[in-house]
Amino acid sequence: MLEVRHLDKYYNPGTISELCLFSDFNLIVEDGEFLCVVGSNGSGKTSLLNLIGGNLSLDGGGIFFHGEDITKQKDFLRHRRIGRVYQNPGAGTCPGMSILENMSLADNKGKHYGLGRGINKQRIPYYKELLSGLNLGLQDKLDGKVSSLSGGQRQVLALLMATMNPIEFLILDEHTAALDPKTAELVMELTQKIVNEKQVTTIMVTHNLRYAVDYGSRLIMMHQGNIILDKGKKEKAGLKVEDILGTFNEISIECGN
Amino acid sequence: MKKKFISLTTCLILATTLLIGCGDKTTSTNEGGEKNTQYTIGISQFAEHSSLDNCREGFIAGLADAGIVEGENLKTMYDNSQASMDQASLIANNFVQKKVDLICGIATPSAMTAYNACRETDIPVVYTAVSDPEAAGLTKGNVTGSSDVLPVKEQLAMIHKILPNAKKIGIIYTSSEENSLSTIKKYKELAGEYGFEIVEKGITTASEVGIAASDLVSKVDCISNLTDNTVVSALQTVISAANEQKIPVFGSEIEQVKDGCLAAMGIDYFALGKETGALAAKILKGEKTAAELPFITSEAAEFYVNTGVAEKLGITLDPSYLPQAKESFGN
Amino acid sequence: MILLRSVLEQGMIYAIMALGVYITYKILDFPDLTVDGSFPLGAALTALMIRGGVNPLLTMPACFLVGGVAGMLTGLIHVKLKVRDLLSGIIMMTALYTVNLQIAGRANLPFYDNNTVFDNAFVSSIFTGVLYPYRTLVISFLLMLVVKCLLDGYLSTKSGFLLRAVGDNDSIVTSLGLDKGTVKIIGLSIANALVALSGCIFAQQQHFFDISMGTGTVVIGLASVIIGTGLFAKVTLFRITTSVVIGAVLYKACVAIAISYVEPVNLKLITAALFLLILVLGMERKKKVKQSA
Numbered sequence: 001m002l003e004v005r006h007l008d009k010y011y012n013p014g015t016i017s018e019l020c021l022f023s024d025f026n027l028i029v030e031d032g033e034f035l036c037v038v039g040s041n042g043s044g045k046t047s048l049l050n051l052i053g054g055n056l057s058l059d060g061g062g063i064f065f066h067g068e069d070i071t072k073q074k075d076f077l078r079h080r081r082i083g084r085v086y087q088n089p090g091a092g093t094c095p096g097m098s099i100l101e102n103m104s105l106a107d108n109k110g111k112h113y114g115l116g117r118g119i120n121k122q123r124i125p126y127y128k129e130l131l132s133g134l135n136l137g138l139q140d141k142l143d144g145k146v147s148s149l150s151g152g153q154r155q156v157l158a159l160l161m162a163t164m165n166p167i168e169f170l171i172l173d174e175h176t177a178a179l180d181p182k183t184a185e186l187v188m189e190l191t192q193k194i195v196n197e198k199q200v201t202t203i204m205v206t207h208n209l210r211y212a213v214d215y216g217s218r219l220i221m222m223h224q225g226n227i228i229l230d231k232g233k234k235e236k237a238g239l240k241v242e243d244i245l246g247t248f249n250e251i252s253i254e255c256g257n
Numbered sequence: 258m259k260k261k262f263i264s265l266t267t268c269l270i271l272a273t274t275l276l277i278g279c280g281d282k283t284t285s286t287n288e289g290g291e292k293n294t295q296y297t298i299g300i301s302q303f304a305e306h307s308s309l310d311n312c313r314e315g316f317i318a319g320l321a322d323a324g325i326v327e328g329e330n331l332k333t334m335y336d337n338s339q340a341s342m343d344q345a346s347l348i349a350n351n352f353v354q355k356k357v358d359l360i361c362g363i364a365t366p367s368a369m370t371a372y373n374a375c376r377e378t379d380i381p382v383v384y385t386a387v388s389d390p391e392a393a394g395l396t397k398g399n400v401t402g403s404s405d406v407l408p409v410k411e412q413l414a415m416i417h418k419i420l421p422n423a424k425k426i427g428i429i430y431t432s433s434e435e436n437s438l439s440t441i442k443k444y445k446e447l448a449g450e451y452g453f454e455i456v457e458k459g460i461t462t463a464s465e466v467g468i469a470a471s472d473l474v475s476k477v478d479c480i481s482n483l484t485d486n487t488v489v490s491a492l493q494t495v496i497s498a499a500n501e502q503k504i505p506v507f508g509s510e511i512e513q514v515k516d517g518c519l520a521a522m523g524i525d526y527f528a529l530g531k532e533t534g535a536l537a538a539k540i541l542k543g544e545k546t547a548a549e550l551p552f553i554t555s556e557a558a559e560f561y562v563n564t565g566v567a568e569k570l571g572i573t574l575d576p577s578y579l580p581q582a583k584e585s586f587g588n
Numbered sequence: 589m590i591l592l593r594s595v596l597e598q599g600m601i602y603a604i605m606a607l608g609v610y611i612t613y614k615i616l617d618f619p620d621l622t623v624d625g626s627f628p629l630g631a632a633l634t635a636l637m638i639r640g641g642v643n644p645l646l647t648m649p650a651c652f653l654v655g656g657v658a659g660m661l662t663g664l665i666h667v668k669l670k671v672r673d674l675l676s677g678i679i680m681m682t683a684l685y686t687v688n689l690q691i692a693g694r695a696n697l698p699f700y701d702n703n704t705v706f707d708n709a710f711v712s713s714i715f716t717g718v719l720y721p722y723r724t725l726v727i728s729f730l731l732m733l734v735v736k737c738l739l740d741g742y743l744s745t746k747s748g749f750l751l752r753a754v755g756d757n758d759s760i761v762t763s764l765g766l767d768k769g770t771v772k773i774i775g776l777s778i779a780n781a782l783v784a785l786s787g788c789i790f791a792q793q794q795h796f797f798d799i800s801m802g803t804g805t806v807v808i809g810l811a812s813v814i815i816g817t818g819l820f821a822k823v824t825l826f827r828i829t830t831s832v833v834i835g836a837v838l839y840k841a842c843v844a845i846a847i848s849y850v851e852p853v854n855l856k857l858i859t860a861a862l863f864l865l866i867l868v869l870g871m872e873r874k875k876k877v878k879q880s881a
Binding site: 271301335336337339340341342343345346347348350351353354365366369370372373374376377392393394395397398432434435438441501 | 589590591593594595598602682685686689694695696698699700701720721790794795796798799800801803804807808838840841842843844847848852853855856
Binding site: 075083090096104106113114116119 | 625742744745746748749750752753755757760761763765767768802
C-alpha cells in the first residue's frame with residue numbers, strides 16, 4: 001500500500017512567483033492496484049510521481065510505503081522498491097552500453113555491484129527469452145549499442161529493465177507519450193502483461209484518455225493539485241472515454257489548452 | 258578498412274617524421290669533417306625570462322672569448338621548454354639524438370632533465386642559473402656549471418648602509434621556488450649580524466603578490482626582492498604598494514633597479530653566463546672534463562642604484578657610496 | 589632513434605595518466621582538474637620514498653592509493669558539499685600544491701643515485717648490451733599494458749558497469765537503487781589513482797621531483813583522450829582504452845616534432861596546429877562513416 005498523507009508542496013516559496021501545487025493532498029493506492037492518472041497540464045501529475053520517487057522534496061505531510069514513513073528517505077533508497085519508466089526513452093537505459101550490458105546491469109539490482117564479471121553468461125538465454133517475447137528482434141542484437149535502437153525499442157527495453165527484479169511499485173511517467181501510436185500500443189500491451197504477471201502496484205500517468213480508460217483498475221483525474229474525479233474498480237469497469245471527456249475538456253480549457 | 262588505413266597512416270607519418278628529420282641533422286654535423294674544430298651545442302632553457310636570456314647570451318659570449326664562435330666553428334641549437342617539465346625532457350633527448358658535443362641547461366629543471374638524458378651518453382652537461390646545485394644533485398657525474406645564488410651578505414650590508422635605522426626587512430617569495438627558500442634561509446641566518454629581523458610572506462601564484470605586498474608594507478621598514486620568478490613577474494605591484502607607504506624596495510638584479518627598485522646588490526647574469534661559457538669552452542677543447550670541474554658561484558656582487566627613486570622616497574644616499582655603483586639610474 | 593624512443597617512453601608513462609583522464613572526462617563527464625595536483629603528488633611521494641630507501645616497486649601501489657584518496661576527496665567535495673565539478677577539482681588541485689610541497693619537503697628533490705623501477709640490479713641483469721638503452725621503454729610499456737588490462741578488466745565488472753552507467757545516464761543508477769554520488773566518487777578515485785601512478789613512474793624516469801611537474805597535465809591528458817578517441821573512434825579493432833594510449837603517444841609525437849623542427853617561440857603554436865590537424869582528420873572520417881551508414 002502506498003499512502004500520500006496531507007501533502008504540501010510549493011514552488012519558489014517566499015518569492016513573488018510562489019506557487020502552491022499541493023495543499024493537504026491525500027492519496028491511497030492499495031496493493032495490486034493499477035492506478036491511471038490523467039489531468040490537465042500543470043495539475044501536478046508528474047510532480048506527484050517525483051515526490052513519491054524522492055526526486056522532489058515535500059514541504060509538508062508524508063509518504064508511506066506499506067505504513068512505513070519514507071518521507072525523509074533518499075531517492076536511490078526508495079528506488080530499491082520502485083521500478084520506474086520515464087517519458088524520455090533515453091532515461092531508462094544506458095545508450096553507450098550494449099543491450100546485454102544494460103540487461104545485466106538491471107538484472108543485478110538489489111545485489112552487490114562488486115568486482116564480479118559484469119555479464120553472467122548463464123543468464124543470456126533468459127535475456128534472449130525475455131526479448132524474443134517482444135517480437136522486435138532484439139534478442140539477435142544483444143551486443144548492439146542501445147543508442148542504435150529506435151525510441152520504441154528503447155522504451156520496451158527500459159520497461160523490461162525496470163521490472164526484471166521483484167519490485168513493490170511500478171511508476172510509469174507518460175511512458176508512451178514520446179512514441180508513435182503503433183509502438184505506444186505495443187508498449188501498453190507489454191505493460192499490461194507485466195503488471196498482470198507480477199501483480200505489482202502500479203501508478204501510470206498518461207495523456208491518453210483511451211489508455212487511462214482501457215487499462216488499469218482505477219482512474220483519477222487531477223486538476224490544480226486536487227483529485228477531481230476518482231473512479232474505483234467497479235465504476236471503472238464500465239467507463240468509456242466519452243464519460244470523462246467532458247470533465248477533461250472543461251479543465252483543459254480552463255488551463256488554456 | 259579505409260578508416261583503419263587513415264588512422265594507421267597518420268601514426269606512420271608521425272613516426273617517420275621523427276626518424277628522418279633527426280637523421281638529416283645528425284649527418285650534416287657529422288659529415289662536417291673536422292670534428293676537432295667544429296662544435297655543436299644544444300641550449301635548453303626552461304622559461305622565457307630576461308635573466309635567463311641574459312645567461313644564454315653571456316654563455317655564448319663566454320664561448321666566443323675562448324675562440325669558439327657561433328657561425329664560425331660553433332653551431333648552437335636553442336630550445337625553450339616554456340616552463341613545461343615533460344617538454345624539457347624531450348628537448349634534452351632531442352639534443353642527445355642530434356649528438357651534440359655539449360648541452361647547456363639554463364635553470365634548474367632544464368639542467369636536471371638534461372643531466373638525466375645524458376647520463377648514459379658521454380655528452381657533458383653545463384648548467385647555469387641553478388641556485389643550489391648541491392641540492393639538485395648536479396655535483397657528481399659528467400656535469401658542471403654555475404650557481405646563481407644571491408650575495409645575501411652583501412645585500413644585507415647594502416640595506417644597512419642605505420637605511421641605518423631599519424629594523425624589519427620584508428620578503429615575498431613563492432613557496433614552490435627552491436632558490437627563494439634557500440635564499441631566505443640565508444637571510445635569516447645573517448640578519449642578526451646587522452640587527453635586522455626578516456618578515457616573510459609566502460605566495461603560490463602571481464595574483465597573490467598584490468595582497469601579500471599590501472599586507473607586508475604596514476609591517477616592515479623596507480622590502481627586499483629576490484630573483485623569485487613569480488614575484489619578479491609582478492614586481493611593479495610590489496613597488497607601487499611599497500612606495501605608497503614611502504617604503505623602499507631593494508632588488509637583486511640590474512633589471513629590477515631599472516624597473517623602480519631603490520638599489521640592488523646582485524649578480525650580473527650576463528657575466529655569470531660568460532663565466533659558464535668559459536667553463537664550457539674548457540670542456541669542449543678537451544682541457545678538462547665536466548666531472549673534473551667543480552661548479553662556480555658568481556663572486557662579483559654588483560651594486561646598482563636608482564637616484565630618481567631615492568629622491569621620490571625622500572631618502573638621502575651617502576654621497577661616498579654612490580660612486581661604488583656599477584650603474585646608476587635617474588628615473 | 590633516441591627522440592622516438594623518448595617519445596614512446598613518455599607516451600607510455602603519460603598514457604597511464606590519460607587513462608585516468610579518460611575515466612573522468614569521457615566516462616564520468618567530469619572535467620577534473622585535480623589531475624594537475626595528483627600527478628606531482630605521485631612524483632613527490634615517489635621521491636620521498638626512494639630517497640628513504642624504500643623498494644621502488646612499492647612506490648607504485650603507494651602512489652596509487654594516495655592518488656585514490658585525492659580523487660576521493662574531490663568526489664566528496666563535489667557530491668557531499670555540492671560544489672560544482674570544475675571548482676571541486678580546482679580546490680583539490682590548490683590544496684595538493686601545499687601537500688606536495690610538504691611531502692617532498694622542498695620544491696625540487698633529485699634521486700639520481702637511487703634505484704628506480706628502471707635502474708636496479710635486476711633490470712641491468714636482463715637488459716644487457718644493446719638492449720640496455722631500451723629498458724625504460726620496455727618497462728614503461730609493460731607497466732602501461734598491465735594498467736590498461738586491469739582497467740579494461742575493471743570496466744567489465746559489475747562495479748565497472750555502474751561506473752560506465754553513471755556517465756552515460758546517471759538516473760539509471762538511481763533507478764537501480766544505488767547512490768550515483770558514491771559511484772562518481774569511486775570513479776574519481778580510480779582516475780586520480782592512475783594519474784598519481786603515472787606521476788610516480790615519470791619521476792622515476794626523470795630521477796627527480798619538481799613542484800611544477802604537474803602544470804598542464806590535464807591539458808596533455810585531455811589532448812591524448814581527444815586525439816585517441818577522435819582518430820580511432822570507429823576502428824572496432826581497438827578497445828577505446830587502446831585508442832587513448834595511442835592518443836598519448838601521438839600527442840607526445842606532436843610536441844617532439846615541433847621541438848625538433850620549429851623555432852622555440854613558435855613551439856606551442858605548431859604543437860596546437862598539429863593537434864588540430866589530427867583532430868580534423870578524425871572528424872572528416874566520422875562524417876564519411878555517418879554518410880555511408
